Amino acid sequence: MLNLCANQNRTSMKTTLLVVGRTVEQHFITAINDYVQRTKRYLSFEMEVIPELKNTKSLSMEVQKEKEGELILKALQPGDVVVLLDEGGKEMRSIEFADYMKRKMNTVNKRLVFIIGGPYGFSKDVYAAAQENHTWKSRAEYLKECFLT
Numbered sequence: 001m002l003n004l005c006a007n008q009n010r011t012s013m014k015t016t017l018l019v020v021g022r023t024v025e026q027h028f029i030t031a032i033n034d035y036v037q038r039t040k041r042y043l044s045f046e047m048e049v050i051p052e053l054k055n056t057k058s059l060s061m062e063v064q065k066e067k068e069g070e071l072i073l074k075a076l077q078p079g080d081v082v083v084l085l086d087e088g089g090k091e092m093r094s095i096e097f098a099d100y101m102k103r104k105m106n107t108v109n110k111r112l113v114f115i116i117g118g119p120y121g122f123s124k125d126v127y128a129a130a131q132e133n134h135t136w137k138s139r140a141e142y143l144k145e146c147f148l149t
Contacts, residue, residue: 005070011110012028012044012109013043013044013104013105013109013111013112014046014110014111014112015039015041015043015044015045015046015111015112015113015114015118015142016045016046016047016048016111016112016113016114017046017047017048017064017113017114017115018048018072018075018113018114018115018116019047019048019049019050019115019116020049020050020051020052020068020072020116020117020118021050021051021118021119022050022051024047026135029130030046034119038055043048043101043105048075050068050072050075052070052118053067053068053118057101057106061120063116064118065117065120065121065122066123066125067105068117068118068123069105069122069123069124069125069126070123070124070125072115072122072123073125073126073129074124076113076129077110077111078110079109079110079111080110080111080113080130081104081108081110081111081112081113081131081132082113082129083112083113083114083115083130083131083132083134084114084115084117084122084126084127084130084132084134085114085115085116085117085134085135086121086122086133086134086135087119087121087135088133088135089132089133089134089135089141090132090133090134090135091134091135092134111133114134115130132138
């Protein structure tokens with residue numbers, strides 16, 4: 001892991017990974033928990049899981065996105081910097097992401113919230129609430145598999 005703690009004067013930024021749905025595969029759960037613990041050594045980090053919607057078979061894709069969007073927006077706090085992890089977002093390599101995180105540590109005073117949406121993506125309201133939209137195609141797909149299977 002890159003040394004994100006090189007700047008001792010960083011803000012009290014908290015980083016949150018907000019995901020819709022959870023995984024039930026034990027080997028993924030173990031890997032996720034290990035990664036969360038490792039990440040906490042370098043920065044204030046937490047993962048929040050928004051439970052999957054129940055009885056979605058009768059819901060259209062748009063209605064499901066809207067309902068998930070309401071839950072996502074409810075989980076956000078005033079002052080959050082919201083970053084969607086979305087297939088249409090800006091792509092970054094690992095070194096670019098490390099530089100991005102260093103910049104954010106010096107500019108974000110509250111929470112930096114990365115969000116992984118449900119299987120159909122995000123509602124219009126969630127897109128409107130986001131300040132940034134990124135993709136790490138291989139990483140995002142891996143995380144979606146972990147949380148949505």
